Amino acid sequence: MQIVKKLIGFLALAVLLSGCIKSMLDSNPQTTTLKTNSAFVPEGYSCVWHDEFNGVNCNEQGCEVNPDHWQFQNLNVNKEKMLYTTRQCTNYPDNYNYCIKEGIFQIQARDEGKPVQCDDVSCADNFGWQCGSGSGCADRPERYTSGRIMAKNKVEKRFGYVEVMFRLPFARQGVSQSGLWPAFWMLDSRIKEGPSSCSDATHQSGEKFNRSCELPWPMAGEVDILEHVSATPNRIFHNVHWDPGTNGPDYDHASCDKHPSSVCSANLGWARGVRTDRGFAINWREWNVLGIHWQENHIRWILNGKHHGSLDTTNEEELNRSMFPIINLAVGGGMGGEVKINDWSDAYVEFDYVRWYQENAEQVCKLQ
Secondary structure, eight states: OHHHHHHHHHHHHHHHHHHHHHHHHHHSOOOOEESSOOTTOOTTEEEEEEEOOOOEEEETTEEEOOTTTOEEOOOOOTTBOEEEBOOBTTTOTTSOSEEEETTEEEEEEEEEEEEEOHHHHTBOOOTTTTOBTTBSOTTSOEEEEEOEEEOTTTOOBOSEEEEEEEEOTTTTTSSOOTTEEEEEEEEETTBOSSSOSSOHHHHTSSOOSOOOOOBOTTTSOEEEEEEOOTTOTTEEEEEEEEOOOTTOOOTTOTTEEEOTTSOEEEEESOOSSOOTTSSEEOOTTSOEEEEEEEETTEEEEEETTEEEEEEEOTTOGGGSSOEEEEEEEEEBHHHHOOOOTTSOSEEEEEEEEEEEEEETOOOOSEEO
16 A cells, blocks of 8 residues: 555656646747758758747747847838837737747737837847937837847858748738838848948958958848838848949849949849839748748849749859848838828738758758
């Protein structure tokens, strides 16, 4: 009888401990495995970094963004009409801008009903970027809030196949909402605000990929993997920006426009304004998989396994250096367009995962 009692007690303790362990895992799930492997990864490439958006610090409202992968940033440029906050659903269940639920990451844009300032809505740090006259500064009130996360100082890599699975912000309500501008894009790891810390001699020295000095945009290049706007809900756009310099790209390149601001922009499917006959067709009501095959001197976009556009980047240093990914949902701005007052109260874009593969690399990510 005594042995039976001990056995029952041991089993009860085991059940209790398993429940505690499960509870701890549920509140802080790990992101060490891939949900499924992508069918579009180039042969010979292995996953070296990913976020499946399982989240951390979960509660009944949802989970938080993994701080080992991302940091929040408030950056208001391009005449945009929102403030980027740090509000997550775990702490702000009624007015959040970020939430992870059942492995899906949402960035939610909100109409606050009146102009608000950063002290009112827990703005993210701007890290000193673009905080000039009326641009990106915390003291400029805006009516809308939204979210922006970046992986600067978290993951910065050069070349590979970068893939994201996403659903656009109009899928939830089935109608387009004015002024929304979601994007998944990359910036040069050496970007900084203000003048370059590189001397002219260093800049022209030919040490293209390992210099420690920092560069302002667009000397620090930009690759826009995904851009989407309300004006064309069934279209997406791919854009690239870099500094032409004195020895920069060939301006006769068919997809390169020389701008007055000394920015060279390769606008794949979009140039000088958003038009319904521009961009690349997409089923915006469904989940889509978009990737870029980024190689030295060449970038190729791939949507749902089909070639979607390409750009020759030969001799364009700004587009051949290490970069980090960014996800954001802008409101208004030069590409987002006019925001109609009371057109929507909230709208979100969704992401299932972000993955980075490289050729001849050790497989870091694991399949479930």
